[in-house]
Amino acid sequence: MSDLLFEAKGVEVTYGMSKGLFGHGRPGVRVLHGVDLAIRRGETVGIVGESGSGKTTLGRALLKLVPVSGGTIRFDGQDITNLAPEAMRPLRRRMQMIFQDPMASLNPRHSIRQILTEPLFLHGLATDRRDAERQVRAILDRVSLPPVTLERAPHELSGGQRQRIGIARAVLMKPDFVLADEIVSGLDVSTQAQVLNLLKALSQEMGLSMAFISHDLSVIRAVCDRVTVMRFGEVVEEGPCETVFDAPQSPYTRLLLDAIPLPEIDDGWLTRPAPVLETAA
Amino acid sequence: MAEATNNAVKPQSALGEFWYYFTRSKGAVIGLAVFVIVVLMAIFAPLIAPHLPNEQDRTLLLLPPSWMQGGNASYLLGTDPVGRDIFSRLVYGARFSLFIGVVVVSLSVVLGVVIGLVAGFAGGKTDIVIMRVMDIILAFPSLLLALVLVAILGPSLMNAMMAIALVNLPHFVRLTRASVMTEKTKDYVVGSRVAGARWPRLMFITILPNCLAPLIVQATLAFSAAILEAAALGFLGMGAQPPTPEWGTMLAEAREFISRAWWVVTFPGLAILITVLAINLMGDGLRDALDPKLKRS
Numbered sequence: 001m002s003d004l005l006f007e008a009k010g011v012e013v014t015y016g017m018s019k020g021l022f023g024h025g026r027p028g029v030r031v032l033h034g035v036d037l038a039i040r041r042g043e044t045v046g047i048v049g050e051s052g053s054g055k056t057t058l059g060r061a062l063l064k065l066v067p068v069s070g071g072t073i074r075f076d077g078q079d080i081t082n083l084a085p086e087a088m089r090p091l092r093r094r095m096q097m098i099f100q101d102p103m104a105s106l107n108p109r110h111s112i113r114q115i116l117t118e119p120l121f122l123h124g125l126a127t128d129r130r131d132a133e134r135q136v137r138a139i140l141d142r143v144s145l146p147p148v149t150l151e152r153a154p155h156e157l158s159g160g161q162r163q164r165i166g167i168a169r170a171v172l173m174k175p176d177f178v179l180a181d182e183i184v185s186g187l188d189v190s191t192q193a194q195v196l197n198l199l200k201a202l203s204q205e206m207g208l209s210m211a212f213i214s215h216d217l218s219v220i221r222a223v224c225d226r227v228t229v230m231r232f233g234e235v236v237e238e239g240p241c242e243t244v245f246d247a248p249q250s251p252y253t254r255l256l257l258d259a260i261p262l263p264e265i266d267d268g269w270l271t272r273p274a275p276v277l278e279t280a281a
Numbered sequence: 282m283a284e285a286t287n288n289a290v291k292p293q294s295a296l297g298e299f300w301y302y303f304t305r306s307k308g309a310v311i312g313l314a315v316f317v318i319v320v321l322m323a324i325f326a327p328l329i330a331p332h333l334p335n336e337q338d339r340t341l342l343l344l345p346p347s348w349m350q351g352g353n354a355s356y357l358l359g360t361d362p363v364g365r366d367i368f369s370r371l372v373y374g375a376r377f378s379l380f381i382g383v384v385v386v387s388l389s390v391v392l393g394v395v396i397g398l399v400a401g402f403a404g405g406k407t408d409i410v411i412m413r414v415m416d417i418i419l420a421f422p423s424l425l426l427a428l429v430l431v432a433i434l435g436p437s438l439m440n441a442m443m444a445i446a447l448v449n450l451p452h453f454v455r456l457t458r459a460s461v462m463t464e465k466t467k468d469y470v471v472g473s474r475v476a477g478a479r480w481p482r483l484m485f486i487t488i489l490p491n492c493l494a495p496l497i498v499q500a501t502l503a504f505s506a507a508i509l510e511a512a513a514l515g516f517l518g519m520g521a522q523p524p525t526p527e528w529g530t531m532l533a534e535a536r537e538f539i540s541r542a543w544w545v546v547t548f549p550g551l552a553i554l555i556t557v558l559a560i561n562l563m564g565d566g567l568r569d570a571l572d573p574k575l576k577r578s
Contacts, residue, residue, distance in 0.1 A: 065471055092477040105468035109490040119476035169476070
């Protein structure tokens with residue numbers, strides 16, 4: 001068995017394609033144009049790019065949450081590109097996801113207890129209520145939330161607490177892979193640091209592979225081993241974090257790096273002409 | 282187990298919050314009060330009604346209400362053309378009206394929610410077929426369609442209820458489908474899929490509870506509409522059959538005496554009006570209390 005956990009080759013995703021009732025459908029818009037991505041075991045891969053670059057779509061395509069219109073996706077050596085939903089279920093436990101907006105991703109009508117225990121039963125990870133309760137309490141403790149949180153509804157928690165619940169829900173399944181989609185963009189800077197540190201610690205403890213989607217390069221640099229830069233649904237640059245950050249090969253990466261806000265104030269920032277990039281390759 | 286509440290202001294329970302907003306509207310509270318009275322009347326009919334609903338007194342035909350000249354204290358609202366006490370019949374009739382409302386609403390809610398969930402969730406051709414069938418049902422005037430159905434099935438209260446339930450169905454299907462379609466793209470549904478939920482679980486446990494608010498409101502309004510339509514069918518002789526003390530049927534039986542004895546038609550009519558109005562007021566209050574957009578005042 002290779003040490004590759006996820007291997008995507010030439011992945012294409014098309015949105016809005018329809019067959020139509022009478023045969024003439026719409027062709028749809030292609031948002032991914034043959035993307036390659038490889039994620040090794042225990043490795044954290046960052047996916048960066050501007051809004052609309054297809055990074056979220058790529059993440060969701062890996063988890064088979066959006067239909068893939070071309071290419072192949074292999075998970076742990078198994079081709080999952082055209083796997084039926086029922087055949088996909090046992091694999092679901094091994095690939096979890098943390099969402100951008102925890103308010104939207106936690107069912108507003110369910111209590112935190114329900115949100116955390118249900119997946120355990122769905123995958124048969126807990127034998128009975130007490131076992132589930134024990135596991136859930138252990139994970140809550142790990143993400144530094146008090147047991148009272150279980151009684152709460154999602155809207156009664158703060159943003160940071162909600163995101164911890166999101167993380168708890170993902171790692172509770174003891175997955176091999178976690179997709180973290182812009183998980184800190186809705187949080188303030190100090191909470192961001194806490195959440196990132198927690199996630200980093202957890203991934204090291206559990207030997208997790210992660211895909212970390214963000215538009216924020218400083219966040220990527222803090223957590224990732226390798227980074228993939230995307231633009232217009234294509235990979236612009238790919239490589240180890242240090243290499244990409246220190247010696248970017250693509251002008252687009254350069255541009256993104258220049259966009260990181262610096263701590264010192266540059267006197268001429270207002271009069272300086274905006275960086276311009278020639279059309280993408 | 283001892284539970285420490287760490288915040289000073291205890292968050293209101295969902296029910297408490299609902300009650301707070303519901304009682305903001307006077308009409309809703311009045312509606313609820315009247316509805317409770319009607320329900321109690323129906324439950325304790327044998328205790329309240331001075332006579333049996335079908336008991337005839339041949340000597341007292343078309344007796345006027347008790348406060349009028351020639352009235353009798355034991356016949357509060359007078360008697361009908363065959364000497365039955367109108368008040369007693371109205372009290373017993375409340376049972377039928379509520380029964381009709383409950384059966385019709387539960388039938389159309391259950392069917393409508395299931396069909397709507399399937400349409401909204403499956404999408405594609407299933408959705409198109411279901412929605413076109415619903416459009417066809419909606420294209421008929423509702424009372425006319427109910428009449429046709431009863432004419433085919435044969436006139437009886439049970440058939441009238443089934444017909445009304447079918448006529449009400451498209452409203453619930455559309456409402457459920459619309460809510461499902463907005464809810465199913467939300468992240469918590471994706472989260473549930475990632476957690477490994479199969480589609481029945483996604484439909485009924487993940488999505489449905491989040492679609493309930495508009496459905497509850499529609500159900501109350503359909504409740505009153507069902508009573509009204511059952512009364513209309515009864516009036517046309519297609520609903521409950523005499524001597525059942527159903528309000529609409531009572532109206533129909535009495536219509537030839539409308540100029541001679543106004544009370545035989547007025548009181549059943551008022552009973553229908555008051556009940557339907559009360560339930561509608563209650564429904565409006567429910568909508569205001571359950572709609573999060575109107576809540577934050």
